[in-house]
Amino acid sequence: MAKVVLENIRKSFGSLDVIKGIDLAVEDGEFCVFVGPSGCGKSTLLRMISGLETSSDGRMLIGDRDVTHAEPSQRGIAMVFQSYALYPHLTVRDNIGFGLSLAGRPKAEIAAKVEKTAETLQLTHLLDRKPKALSGGQRQRVAIGRAIIRDPKVFLFDEPLSNLDAALRSQMRMELTDLHARLGATMIYVTHDQVEAMTMADKIVVLNAGRVEQVGSPMELYNRPASPFVAGFIGSPKMNLYEGAIAAAEGCTTYGIRPEHLSMSTSEGKWKGTIRHIERLGADTVLYLDQPDLMSIVVRVPGDAELALRQEIFVTPVPGKEHRF
Amino acid sequence: MIVQKSPYPYWFVMPAAVVFSVLFLAPTLASLWFSLTRWDLFSAQFIGLENYRQFLREPFLIQGLINTVIYAFATSATKSVFGLLLAVLLTSGIWAQGFLRAVIFFPVLVSTIGVGITFSVLMHPTNGVINVALSAIGIPGPGWLTDPALALYSIILVDFWKGLGLATLIYIAGLASISPDYYEAARIDGATRTQMFFRVTVPLVRPATVTVVTLSLIGGLRSFDLIWAMTRGGPGFSSDVLASVIYKQYQAGFYGLSTAGNVILFLLIGLIILPMTAWFNRKEVDL
Amino acid sequence: MTRRQFYTGVISLAVAGVIFILPFVFVLLTAVKTKQDAALLTFSWPVEWHFLDNLTEVLRTRNYMLLLAYFNSTVITVCSVTLLVLFGAMVGYVLQRRPSGWNKVIYAFVLAGLMIPPAVVPTIWILQSVGLFKTLTGMVFIQVAYGLAFSVLLFRSFIATIPRDLDEAAIIDGAKPWQIFFRVILPLLKPVTVTVIVVQSISIFNDFTNPLYYLPGRENVTVQLTLYNFQGQFQTQFNLLFMNILLVTIPPLIVFVFFNRQIVAGMTAGAVKG
Numbered sequence: 001m002a003k004v005v006l007e008n009i010r011k012s013f014g015s016l017d018v019i020k021g022i023d024l025a026v027e028d029g030e031f032c033v034f035v036g037p038s039g040c041g042k043s044t045l046l047r048m049i050s051g052l053e054t055s056s057d058g059r060m061l062i063g064d065r066d067v068t069h070a071e072p073s074q075r076g077i078a079m080v081f082q083s084y085a086l087y088p089h090l091t092v093r094d095n096i097g098f099g100l101s102l103a104g105r106p107k108a109e110i111a112a113k114v115e116k117t118a119e120t121l122q123l124t125h126l127l128d129r130k131p132k133a134l135s136g137g138q139r140q141r142v143a144i145g146r147a148i149i150r151d152p153k154v155f156l157f158d159e160p161l162s163n164l165d166a167a168l169r170s171q172m173r174m175e176l177t178d179l180h181a182r183l184g185a186t187m188i189y190v191t192h193d194q195v196e197a198m199t200m201a202d203k204i205v206v207l208n209a210g211r212v213e214q215v216g217s218p219m220e221l222y223n224r225p226a227s228p229f230v231a232g233f234i235g236s237p238k239m240n241l242y243e244g245a246i247a248a249a250e251g252c253t254t255y256g257i258r259p260e261h262l263s264m265s266t267s268e269g270k271w272k273g274t275i276r277h278i279e280r281l282g283a284d285t286v287l288y289l290d291q292p293d294l295m296s297i298v299v300r301v302p303g304d305a306e307l308a309l310r311q312e313i314f315v316t317p318v319p320g321k322e323h324r325f
Numbered sequence: 326m327i328v329q330k331s332p333y334p335y336w337f338v339m340p341a342a343v344v345f346s347v348l349f350l351a352p353t354l355a356s357l358w359f360s361l362t363r364w365d366l367f368s369a370q371f372i373g374l375e376n377y378r379q380f381l382r383e384p385f386l387i388q389g390l391i392n393t394v395i396y397a398f399a400t401s402a403t404k405s406v407f408g409l410l411l412a413v414l415l416t417s418g419i420w421a422q423g424f425l426r427a428v429i430f431f432p433v434l435v436s437t438i439g440v441g442i443t444f445s446v447l448m449h450p451t452n453g454v455i456n457v458a459l460s461a462i463g464i465p466g467p468g469w470l471t472d473p474a475l476a477l478y479s480i481i482l483v484d485f486w487k488g489l490g491l492a493t494l495i496y497i498a499g500l501a502s503i504s505p506d507y508y509e510a511a512r513i514d515g516a517t518r519t520q521m522f523f524r525v526t527v528p529l530v531r532p533a534t535v536t537v538v539t540l541s542l543i544g545g546l547r548s549f550d551l552i553w554a555m556t557r558g559g560p561g562f563s564s565d566v567l568a569s570v571i572y573k574q575y576q577a578g579f580y581g582l583s584t585a586g587n588v589i590l591f592l593l594i595g596l597i598i599l600p601m602t603a604w605f606n607r608k609e610v611d612l
Numbered sequence: 613m614t615r616r617q618f619y620t621g622v623i624s625l626a627v628a629g630v631i632f633i634l635p636f637v638f639v640l641l642t643a644v645k646t647k648q649d650a651a652l653l654t655f656s657w658p659v660e661w662h663f664l665d666n667l668t669e670v671l672r673t674r675n676y677m678l679l680l681a682y683f684n685s686t687v688i689t690v691c692s693v694t695l696l697v698l699f700g701a702m703v704g705y706v707l708q709r710r711p712s713g714w715n716k717v718i719y720a721f722v723l724a725g726l727m728i729p730p731a732v733v734p735t736i737w738i739l740q741s742v743g744l745f746k747t748l749t750g751m752v753f754i755q756v757a758y759g760l761a762f763s764v765l766l767f768r769s770f771i772a773t774i775p776r777d778l779d780e781a782a783i784i785d786g787a788k789p790w791q792i793f794f795r796v797i798l799p800l801l802k803p804v805t806v807t808v809i810v811v812q813s814i815s816i817f818n819d820f821t822n823p824l825y826y827l828p829g830r831e832n833v834t835v836q837l838t839l840y841n842f843q844g845q846f847q848t849q850f851n852l853l854f855m856n857i858l859l860v861t862i863p864p865l866i867v868f869v870f871f872n873r874q875i876v877a878g879m880t881a882g883a884v885k886g
Binding site: 494 | 721753
Binding site: 050072073077078079081084085087088089098103 | 778780781782783785786787788791795796799800
């Protein structure tokens, strides 16, 4: 178990700066999620922590040890890949035990450890299968098993759920959260999916173009986004963001209000708009309004609201929920 | 900048690089020097371009050069044309298609010397099976390998027989990579079978054509075994090619001259293949 | 299958039978004939079947030269194919996985290896100076040098289909570079390795020119060289000459029957990509 500290970490490929100086501390036992749009550098940063990529500059500590120049296998980390990266020619048993076998550990010890790991993950009945004969969720678990058996101080996950279907994904989210609670290990998790970030993280790190945009707990990011970027990235449907005259009227450069923080009325309100499009999600209904000044507003209303296309309605921001940047 | 040890170390390349450099690159470079010498493996005496001059002076050496070019282009052209036609036939779902493919391909795998000996017996001017069969239907068979005007072409025919299967196989792979959508679209546009062949198949099978033409040209220019097994370059020098000239000069102990022949063959291949590859690649862009 | 497809098939098979199968039947028939019968060169049923007699006589010729030739050819083929697989896979691996300025140089050499005819006499000169001329070892290394380009290309394009994640997973599992290669990558190369083995074995077993130049001498004779030698000696014993051709044709036939798919894969590699 260990704390991970990054100090002014940088990475460039030739003249292209991918990571532009990151300072970050991931506390011992924390579940930390790196989130951001594709190309923001989140996977590169994770690979730098793993040691698969070198840092061009800066210092990196895992559990008070300087690992900036350490080999991946010497850092006390384990990694679960997006593709799982299970060795296709080895059985589940040999996949999980591969690292120990490379280290030349006695066969009996490897066998015992593999059994124990398999039990924790309910993989015992699959031990003699090849990865090809496993379902997506089972492969995922084998990949986790291969990580657990190394008894790492830090687990690294690189978008591990993106190859699964929606139902399995939400199940695996829960399993991973359980696993974290059980092992109490430090985990760093990369995703582009803000739902995964919100549901699993103790701490979210929002990355944008190689820089940290904001660090905080899920609700901090939701309630007090530090920038329009974070505001737009966290929360679904996206926050309504306005610049120019409207923002100026509100006394800021960017004005934002979340769809769920607009109250609707058929008689009066701050803005009057025409319903252009209705999305019925069941519990909620999302309305897309045309409004002369704002151009477009997205509003979230209860699922049973009786509304029709082209209907004119009024919306008003809930006091105290507006964001001014 | 921090340098980390790569997981893909260059020493993996070393064993191969050593063997390749010592036994292929070094002799190739050395040949440039030794082709300018009179050489008996122990001492080499520099004689400038004399070996090359001799090559271009001796009629039988020039004959070899011309024969090499004829041989390469004739085998390459016939293999690519008939290979494509056969490939179309053997992908059209005819009866015994798989067996036919195997039958046509098998000669590719057989010993060239064995094929050469077999055909030189089949092509025997009087008792050979081919001429016996021809005379049975009233055609006087020619002296396939004994007529100096014909010998080279008889060998080309056998080379074609032996290599056709490979060309066909490459074309079959090329045809398999063409999406059937194109043929369906062409049919909806009202194309006839002939139109489909020339307007869809031929242009889209281009990569395979490039492979077949390049492979058979290189193979043809370097060809030796078959010619040696069938005629030893004869009658006279009528079916000699560069590779057989190189061997004959080597046997005769003219190592410098033999090596000059090697360099000429090397230049000839470069002069033909490199511009052709460049041309093929440039046209590829337009596609 | 339509009637048209059926009849086209029948006609094609008849034509292919005459052109492609009859020469082999001729070899077989001549190989079992008596000396006098074979000398007629006719395509006819043997008057007497002398299969075993001819076989033993061919084997006994020149003090069991053919057996020695089979031994030599086998040694050369097995050793050089083993090295070609190992070296080819290692080069293809680094070439595919580690992009660098060197790659262009290596590619240039690979293309040169495919295209340039070996400079024969200088090669003999080098073999002599390292003491490998007229030795099986020398022949093995020659075959490796000449076959490398093809092996490297096949391995390189296959390795491109193996996800790099596997290498990285192995690195994190603590694998050293040679462990990544031998324990993760090499086992995954099985399909292309079979192709390389089959295609290279056939071409090395059938090679005539290189043993002719680099392996002169009775004790170094290879299978193809025996054919060439017997062609002179058996001018009047066509039955024995053809028995030898028959024997030389059998190994590729067996390989063809069992590994047709791999041969096709190897021979057409690159045809589609161009």
